[in-house]
Amino acid sequence: xxxxxxxxxxxxxxxxxxxxxxxxxxxxxxxxxxxxxxxxxxxxxxxxxxxxxxxxxxxxxxxxxxxxxxxxxxxxxxxxxxxxxxxxxxxxxxxxxxxxxxxxxxxxxxxxxxxxxxxxxxxx
Amino acid sequence: xxxxxxxxxxxxxxxxxxxxxxxxxxxxxxxxxxxxxxxxxxxxxxxxxxxxxxxxxxxxxxxxxxxxxxxxxxxxxxxxxxxxxxxxxxxxxxxxxxxxxxxxxxxxxxxxxxxxxxxxxxxxxxxxxxxxxxxxxxxxxxxxxxxxxxxxxxxxxxxxxxxxxxxxxxxxxxxxxxxxxxxxxxxxxxxxxxxxxxxxxxxxxxxxxxxxxxxxxxxxxxxxxxxxxxxxxxxxxxxxxxxxxxxxxxxxxxxxxxxxxxxxxxxxxxxxxxxxxxxxxxxxxxxxxxxxxxxxxxxxxxxxxxxxxxxx
Numbered sequence: 176x177x178x179x180x181x182x183x184x185x186x187x188x189x190x191x192x193x194x195x196x197x198x199x200x201x202x203x204x205x206x207x208x209x210x211x212x213x214x215x216x217x218x219x220x221x222x223x224x225x226x227x228x229x230x231x232x233x234x235x236x237x238x239x240x241x242x243x244x245x246x247x248x249x250x251x252x253x254x255x256x257x258x259x260x261x262x263x264x265x266x267x268x269x270x271x272x273x274x275x276x277x278x279x280x281x282x283x284x285x286x287x288x289x290x291x292x293x294x295x296x297x298x299x
Numbered sequence: 300x301x302x303x304x305x306x307x308x309x310x311x312x313x314x315x316x317x318x319x320x321x322x323x324x325x326x327x328x329x330x331x332x333x334x335x336x337x338x339x340x341x342x343x344x345x346x347x348x349x350x351x352x353x354x355x356x357x358x359x360x361x362x363x364x365x366x367x368x369x370x371x372x373x374x375x376x377x378x379x380x381x382x383x384x385x386x387x388x389x390x391x392x393x394x395x396x397x398x399x400x401x402x403x404x405x406x407x408x409x410x411x412x413x414x415x416x417x418x419x420x421x422x423x424x425x426x427x428x429x430x431x432x433x434x435x436x437x438x439x440x441x442x443x444x445x446x447x448x449x450x451x452x453x454x455x456x457x458x459x460x461x462x463x464x465x466x467x468x469x470x471x472x473x474x475x476x477x478x479x480x481x482x483x484x485x486x487x488x489x490x491x492x493x494x495x496x497x498x499x500x501x502x503x504x505x506x507x508x509x510x511x512x513x514x515x516x517x518x519x520x521x522x523x524x525x526x527x528x529x530x531x532x533x534x535x536x537x538x539x540x541x542x543x544x545x546x547x548x549x550x551x552x553x554x555x556x557x558x559x560x561x562x563x564x565x566x567x568x569x570x571x572x573x574x575x576x577x578x579x580x581x582x583x584x585x586x587x588x589x590x591x592x593x594x595x596x597x598x599x600x601x602x603x604x605x606x607x608x609x610x611x
Contacts, residue, residue, distance in 0.1 A: 187471075188391045190423055194398045197416075232387075234471030236519075260390030283394035287401035 180298050181222060184208045185215040185242060186230040186258065191282075195228060198291045212237025216245040224250050225298045231259040231267050240271050247275060254297040258282055388434050388468055392427035399423045437464050452487035453495060455525050455533050455600070462499035470507055470521065480524040488533050489604045494576045501569040502537050502596055509541035509594065531602050538595040543588045552586065
């Protein structure tokens with residue numbers, strides 16, 4: 176990697192954030208992480224992020240779609256990866272993909288190694 | 300004897316109806332008494348009374364059976380609507396378990412096995428497997444037929460907390476913040492854990508649904524409290540600041556099959572079941588609602604089974 180890429184990981188499940196953080200650090204990324212949408216939007220306002228990995232459904236009123244919109248506003252061109260473990264989230268998945276997310280990944284991940292490599296390849 | 304005669308005269312006066320001829324007084328003292336009932340007639344009346352009592356008991360048994368079936372049907376319906384939430388509740392810990400296992404497998408495969416990292420992964424696997432066990436155990440207990448579980452001494456906080464196991468994520472995802480004010484020193488009441496949990500499951504699901512049509516950006520709050528009243532009653536309040544309801548809707552909410560939810564969303568059984576289950580606990584349910592401002596359900600249970608009135 177010529178220049179260290181910045182990735183922002185957001186999920187309300189802290190351990191999932193920790194696991195992805197470990198992986199992306201090993202892959203050479205500078206990792207920013209949050210467990211809530213509102214502070215994640217603050218990060219997007221301050222930092223030029225290359226890649227956002229974000230849970231679609233999150234508590235406290237800020238959803239993945241809100242983070243995507245903030246990403247498009249403050250970091251145009253940033254690749255956005257949406258994740259969800261909800262079975263009934265077809266509508267929100269369709270909607271977030273239509274709004275401009277690059278990839279959707281279903282939880283649980285079939286294989287962590289493959290998933291993280293696929294995400295990393297978006298900014299390779 | 301004289302007093303008896305006066306009494307019987309009065310009875311005769313009572314038997315007089317306008318438009319009827321006055322009862323004729325007999326010259327015989329005993330004829331003042333209404334027609335003498337024979338032993339056979341008394342026996343017949345006793346038998347009729349016995350038959351009526353039996354029929355009443357049978358009807359009561361059938362009613363109880365129907366209520367139990369209704370409660371079970373409603374509970375399964377609630378579980379059905381909760382299916383997607385249950386899957387989500389299991390998917391998150393499953394993501395951790397699967398990903399941490401991948402971490403260990405990869406470290407073993409490429410020879411970079413770090414004991415410290417492996418220990419973190421293993422602990423997470425154990426922790427999240429336990430979380431899945433609690434959820435699955437909870438669903439098992441909740442869906443079980445109530446006939447097989449018993450009445451016992453229950454701390455009301457337990458079914459309140461248990462009902463939140465499946466619902467807290469749904470509530471949080473809908474942007475609803477929960478404020479729990481549970482009195483930790485409550486004495487145990489006589490109750491049925493599963494039935495009490497059904498009550499809270501239904502009331503909380505209703506509150507979550509009530510927030511569904513709120514689009515004005517207000518902070519969505521659900522307050523749940525438990526407290527002791529007059530040393531012998533347990534009070535539980537569930538208050539939301541959603542849209543409330545009109546007087547007309549409020550007067551019908553405990554009717555079976557009454558629903559304001561969209562087709563396929565509500566069974567119309569939830570609050571009817573809640574009311575039945577509260578009655579089974581000799582409790583009282585009260586609803587206070589202001590249109591546009593919110594609804595508060597107050598549940599009042601006696602600590603003991605036999606108390607049927609509220610002592611003021």
